[in-house]
Amino acid sequence: MNQTGRPYTREQRMPIVQGMLVFVLILVILQLWLLTATMNAYLGGDTAIVWPAAVASLICFALNAGLVRYLRKLERRR
Amino acid sequence: MSSPIDDPDTISRPPDGRPADQQPAWRQDFPIDWPQDQYVERRDFVRFLTLTSLAFTAGQFWIAGMSWLRAQDLPEGRRVAAVADVPIGGSLVFDYPNEHDSCVLVRLSESEFVAFSQKCTHLSCAVIPRPAEGVFHCPCHEGLFDMRTGRQLAGPPPRPLPKIALDIRNGEIFATGVENRTV
Numbered sequence: 001m002n003q004t005g006r007p008y009t010r011e012q013r014m015p016i017v018q019g020m021l022v023f024v025l026i027l028v029i030l031q032l033w034l035l036t037a038t039m040n041a042y043l044g045g046d047t048a049i050v051w052p053a054a055v056a057s058l059i060c061f062a063l064n065a066g067l068v069r070y071l072r073k074l075e076r077r078r
Numbered sequence: 079m080s081s082p083i084d085d086p087d088t089i090s091r092p093p094d095g096r097p098a099d100q101q102p103a104w105r106q107d108f109p110i111d112w113p114q115d116q117y118v119e120r121r122d123f124v125r126f127l128t129l130t131s132l133a134f135t136a137g138q139f140w141i142a143g144m145s146w147l148r149a150q151d152l153p154e155g156r157r158v159a160a161v162a163d164v165p166i167g168g169s170l171v172f173d174y175p176n177e178h179d180s181c182v183l184v185r186l187s188e189s190e191f192v193a194f195s196q197k198c199t200h201l202s203c204a205v206i207p208r209p210a211e212g213v214f215h216c217p218c219h220e221g222l223f224d225m226r227t228g229r230q231l232a233g234p235p236p237r238p239l240p241k242i243a244l245d246i247r248n249g250e251i252f253a254t255g256v257e258n259r260t261v
Contacts, residue, residue: 010117017120024127031134035141042141043199044237045258050145054138061135064128071121 008074016074020067027060034060155254158183158193161246169207171196174242174253181242182207182214183251184225191251193242194228200235214239228259237261 008016038053092101093112153175164170164185172193174181180196184207194214196204203218213231214223221233228239243255 010113014113014117014120017117017124021120021124021127024124024131028127028131028134031131031138035134035137038138038141040236041260042145043258044260045240046260047145047149050142054135054142057135057138061128061131064131068125068128071124 013074017071020071024064024067027064031057031060153253153256155245155252158244158251158253161191161249161251164191164251167209169209172253175256180204181253183242183244184209186226191244191246192226192228193244193253194223194239195242195256197239198235199230199237199239200233205239229261 034053034057038050041047041049091113092098092105094101098106098109156174158172158174159170164183166185166187168185170183172181172183173179174193181193182196182205183191183193185191186209194205198205198216198218198221200216200219200221203216205214205216205221205223207225208215209225212225214225214228216222216233216235219234221235222231223229223235223239224231228241230236230238238259238261241257241259242253243257245252245254
């Protein structure tokens with residue numbers, strides 16, 4: 001619901017979903033870079049960053065999943 | 079019962095913003111709820127990206143798992159050859175640490191031996207030693223590695239060749255470990 005206590009209309013949800021899309025896209029690109037950098041480091045024998053990178057990737061996924069969950073919530077309140 | 083105009087979500091605007099009666103015939107014949115269409119498209123794209131995000135996370139944990147397994151499975155030392163078997167400037171191919179991990183031993187001088195994995199770090203083609211030029215050459219994409227250090231000199235290889243640690247005792251050469259490097 002918005003500040004006035006009314007559920008969001010579709011017109012109001014549109015910029016929300018677009019903002020989410022940009023945010024999720026940035027996180028996914030970050031994860032792709034993280035995966036390639038980690039793979040390169042792993043193949044080069046540098047295992048020090050492997051677990052921190054996995055945790056960072058998990059945090060990115062948790063943020064993305066949280067946003068999707070929030071979007072579902074917005075739709076359910078209608 | 080409320081009229082449709084009371085609910086803003088039921089208003090459908092064509093993509094060009096013109097009134098419905100000015101739309102082309104095909105759009106009038108097959109009207110769809112364009113704003114809803116755009117909303118669902120973006121929402122589903124967000125969901126798809128989140129699944130992609132999950133796949134990347136799974137990939138990260140797969141690498142972490144492989145790294146952990148590799149740390150548990152340290153290679154044991156293995157005899158490669160006798161010193162007398164390799165002439166100065168000569169080379170010898172051997173398998174280490176496993177049966178299918180081909181490596182090259184090169185004798186640089188009377189007492190200097192180096193060994194590297196034979197797999198090119200680009201696409202795993204077998205590198206060929208060229209002792210006269212002091213390089214390993216990858217024939218697939220013209221990659222070159224320095225024979226003394228294993229570092230890449232030219233071509234697409236992204237990393238140096240993994241170095242095989244050697245131990246020479248009583249005229250015998252032993253491989254004792256593999257050193258992967260990023261630079």
